[in-house]
Amino acid sequence: MRISVFGTGYVGTVVAVALAETGNDILCIDPDKNRLNMLKKGILPFYEPGLSEHLERNIREGRLAFTDSAEDGVRNGKVLFIAVGTPQGKDGSSDLCALEEVVRSIAKYANDEKVVVIKSTVPVGTGSRVKRMLKELRPDIQFSVVSNPEFMKEGTALMDFIKPARVVIGTRDEHAKRIMEELYEPFMRVSKRTFFCDNETAEMIKYASNAFLATKISFINEIANICENVGADVNCVRLAVGADPRIGPQFLFPGVGFGGSCLPKDLISLISQAKAVGYEPGLLDSVRSINEKQWTHLVKKIKEHFKGKLVGLKAALWGLSFKPETDDVRESPSLKIASALVENKVKVSVFDPAAIENARKILGDTVNYGKSMYEVLEGADMLIVVTEWLEFRHPDFERIKSLMKRSLIFDGRNIYDKEELKNKGFTYYFYGGSVSGEDHGD
Ligand SMILES: NC(=O)c1ccc[n+]([C@@H]2O[C@H](COP(=O)([O-])OP(=O)(O)OC[C@H]3O[C@@H](n4cnc5c(N)ncnc54)[C@H](O)[C@@H]3O)[C@@H](O)[C@H]2O)c1
Known part of the structure; x- marks a missing residue:
């Protein structure tokens, strides 16, 4: 044809x-x-x-x-x-x-x-x-x-x-x-x-699908935020909740929230379509507002760890795309986190396997761009992991420790084992909790 x-x-x-x-x-x-x-x-x-x-x-x-x-x-x-x-x-x-x-x-x-x-x-x-x-x-x-x-x-x-x-x-x-x-x-x-x-139903199927996926992410993020305050382990909670076939394990990963060219804009469009016909979409509004705040929790944890004294610190940031296996940085939480740190006068060095050129169009020369995931760690006060590319999942922690000034990791996707990091001496923050190691932010 x-x-x-x-x-x-x-x-x-x-x-x-x-x-x-x-x-x-x-x-x-x-x-x-x-x-x-x-x-x-x-x-x-x-x-x-x-x-x-x-x-x-x-x-x-x-x-x-x-x-x-x-x-x-x-x-x-x-x-x-x-x-x-x-x-x-x-x-x-x-x-x-x-x-x-x-x-x-x-x-x-x-x-x-x-x-x-x-x-x-x-x-x-x-x-x-x-x-x-x-x-x-x-x-x-x-x-x-x-x-x-x-x-x-x-x-x-x-x-x-x-x-x-x-x-x-x-x-x-x-x-x-x-x-x-x-x-x-x-x-x-x-x-x-x-x-x-019909055409209208087809159009709605797309919005309903993306709104549901966004809802699952904001749901587990809300649970992670509650876990953090009541002392429950969200990583175990999400696995056990997702094992129920009525719920399913997909899209139940706590972290910095969803980005990309689809979920955020489609959710906002559906909210706007509902409001235009006089319907107040309370659930969708909450999904959106949880997501918009989610990445800021990571910046808040960094500020709290360093007791507000961020000026001059060096941060290494892994992952710029909104998710792994793409160079798409549209609405990427990573860029928002990098910009917030730069505003707080932190020196940020970033690495991503595919998205550096797209990120450069937005972040310009406000950050340094590294050629490898280890290069950006040299002399860093903290490592922030925002996109869960496979190569970031099992890094050489001894090498990380030897390159960094402090043994401090902020994990925006909960990809590491807290016990392993604690045993290796890292202070490790994840969504839903933290473990205290050698670094106390002083
Ligand atoms: N990216 C995804 O994963 C994804 C998944 C499902 C649905 N969608 C939807 O599909 C649509 C396209 O998304 P995308 O990510 O491919 O967008 P994109 O921004 O990557 O590509 C859009 C392309 O359209 C071209 N374009 C603009 N005006 C044009 C014109 N008058 N004639 C011909 N081409 C023109 C642009 O130059 C660009 O190359 C969007 O509505 C998006 O919401 C995207």
């Missing part, structure tokens, strides 16, 4: 590569020329494990091409995927400027019947609004609009698309439904996991 994909970000590129893998002819459209130049050469403009070999192969075999011409994109595809960004606007609502621009291009250049598939996460009602827009602008052409939200996770995006837990297809149009079924059929060989519904 001839398919065009508007937007070559994390989602658009993965969708394009996965659909090319199954033999479709894909043309990707993006106004960002730098990005296109890299993609044309088979180079990914972002970090996503396992994607580049598939990108290269599909380009080489002629199933995947790139252009900045919206006209070519619209004319090329029978199916037009829209995977542009829908960032948070100033008032919390979603900014749909990029999506509307694509819709106007579709109306301008369409020469025959089109199936328009909205992959971007958009407020409930957007699919129907796009359908009305297209009908108004081009009454001479038949458009079907499908709301097909994406659930991939950065870090495992291609596999998530190829082996999806579920596919949601929201449309009132039988013709579009059949085309979407055909497109997804190769990914449904083992079992059918497709949910058909």
Whole structure:
């Protein structure tokens, strides 16, 4: 099938590569020329494990091409995927400027019947609004609009698309439904996991899914904060609670809270959508406010440990991306923590396996960037671990101790064993408690 994909970000590129893998002819459209130049050469403009070999192969075999011409994109595809960004606007609502621009291009250049598939996460009602827009602008052409939200996770995006837990297809149009079924059929060989519904329901499924995941994180964070004050071990609590099959262990990790380009903005958008129709979403408001405070607890612990005397201290910070296996730093708690320490006149040296260049665009020269996880430790008064990359999980603690000025670790993801660290002499702070070692902040 001839398919065009508007937007070559994390989602658009993965969708394009996965659909090319199954033999479709894909043309990707993006106004960002730098990005296109890299993609044309088979180079990914972002970090996503396992994607580049598939990108290269599909380009080489002629199933995947790139252009900045919206006209070519619209004319090329029978199916037009829209995977542009829908960032948070100033008032919390979603900014749909990029999506509307694509819709106007579709109306301008369409020469025959089109199936328009909205992959971007958009407020409930957007699919129907796009359908009305297209009908108004081009009454001479038949458009079907499908709301097909994406659930991939950065870090495992291609596999998530190829082996999806579920596919949601929201449309009132039988013709579009059949085309979407055909497109997804190769990914449904083992079992059918497709949910058909109307556009509004599909749009809400995406927001409800992300709001639930955010709720699980804020829930365990609230429990961790209570554990800390009543003397219970949150690391044991979360395992035992998660062992109940009605609850499940996923997304029950206490720490600095959630970031990224999806959970925070989708939660805020859903809150804004609810309020716009006169509903006060008390639960979602709490999920949000717990998360917004969560990273500040770590800074508070640092201030308390040093009795407020932070000026001139040296901090080593591991992890800049909002989660491991991505270079995405959007809404990353790590950058907020780094900035707060810099404001308090702490000298911060950071290391991340993939996200340094993206972090540099935001933090600039306010921090030092290290070439390795051990380099940033030299002479440091504290180590702060914010992103749980695999390489940070079992470090050489003896080496850490020999490099640092003090044996002091603040763990923003609860990845270390408190007993082990205590035995090695570290003073160790985690979410839900602390163990006292050699360093007392004096
Ligand atoms: N990143 C994720 O893990 C993820 C997962 C599920 C859903 N989503 C949703 O998918 C959408 C895209 O997310 P993303 O992370 O890929 O965004 P992104 O910011 O990485 O990429 C967006 C791309 O769209 C391009 N673009 C902007 N205007 C355009 C136009 N007029 N025509 C063509 N391209 C244009 C930009 O240049 C950019 O390359 C968002 O709505 C997001 O909420 C993201």
